Amino acid sequence: MSQLSPYRLIIADDHKMFLDGLQSILRYESDYEIVMTANNGRTVKKYLTINPDEKIDLVIMDLNMPEMDGVALNSYVKKQFPSIKTLVVSMLSDPNKIYQLIQDEVNGYIPKNAQKEELLLAIETILDGNSYFSKSIKEAYTKSIFEQKKAKPVALTKREKEILKLISEEYTTQEIADKLFLSKYTIEGYRTSLMSKLEVKNVVGLAKYAIKHGLVE
Incomplete structure (x- = not known):
């Protein structure tokens, strides 16, 4: 060289x-x-x-x-x-x-x-x-x-954040449905979609994600 x-x-x-x-x-x-x-x-x-x-x-x-x-x-x-x-x-x-x-x-x-x-x-x-x-x-x-x-946060819709917050606060699927005036099946669909989107296995994983990213107090 x-x-x-x-x-x-x-x-x-x-x-x-x-x-x-x-x-x-x-x-x-x-x-x-x-x-x-x-x-x-x-x-x-x-x-x-x-x-x-x-x-x-x-x-x-x-x-x-x-x-x-x-x-x-x-x-x-x-x-x-x-x-x-x-x-x-x-x-x-x-x-x-x-x-x-x-x-x-x-x-x-x-x-x-x-x-x-x-x-x-x-x-x-x-x-x-x-x-x-x-x-x-x-x-x-x-x-x-x-x-x-x-570390990159996943983009969530306002409705997804709302449901995620309620899941982390231990509301049942039926209670979330009643609170948001949606059907139980719609909430179940959101929950399945959120688990896939956030790459977690269950509602505990969803709750941990919500807490980590400040969606709940």
């Missing part, structure tokens, strides 16, 4: 020992030049804002940093400098943060305990125009997709 001039990198991490270690690894790689280091995202943002025409190829960043974390920094870089690649190197593997980073087009993510060889492979892969995510990060992302799906 060698090019005529070295790839220009910025590193942001608030742990000095890790920052020094990363510099030490990359210093012996002739393909890379470390333009600057920072201990928070805001410093990187300021540098890029002041030097918009300076060629930067890759920003390597921690996730948990003071003032401006990796999620916010990645979002800023991708919006303002889309040609700059981004790589997160972090001990954190919060599924929701990984989900957000990927939505914001981060180019790669590896854990801090990755081997030197994987770090160099990730950098090389990203600078070659591809993405790189460690196995553990891919697994956490799969989990985040599941969590996002699970």
Whole structure:
């Protein structure tokens, strides 16, 4: 992947020992030049804002940093400098943060305990125009997709919410029918439909859903 001039990198991490270690690894790689280091995202943002025409190829960043974390920094870089690649190197593997980073087009993510060889492979892969995510990060992302799906509220009609609320308040099918001036069979149809829609097995599941989503006090 060698090019005529070295790839220009910025590193942001608030742990000095890790920052020094990363510099030490990359210093012996002739393909890379470390333009600057920072201990928070805001410093990187300021540098890029002041030097918009300076060629930067890759920003390597921690996730948990003071003032401006990796999620916010990645979002800023991708919006303002889309040609700059981004790589997160972090001990954190919060599924929701990984989900957000990927939505914001981060180019790669590896854990801090990755081997030197994987770090160099990730950098090389990203600078070659591809993405790189460690196995553990891919697994956490799969989990985040599941969590996002699970957390997404199902759209219910006003009548469905009304019936769900009454079910959770332990009204019988006949009592709900009488209260809403509907037939018992109509209420049974709603109940079956709600169980299917909310992916629950019984009226207990319906009641739990209603409580969780604030449909009952």
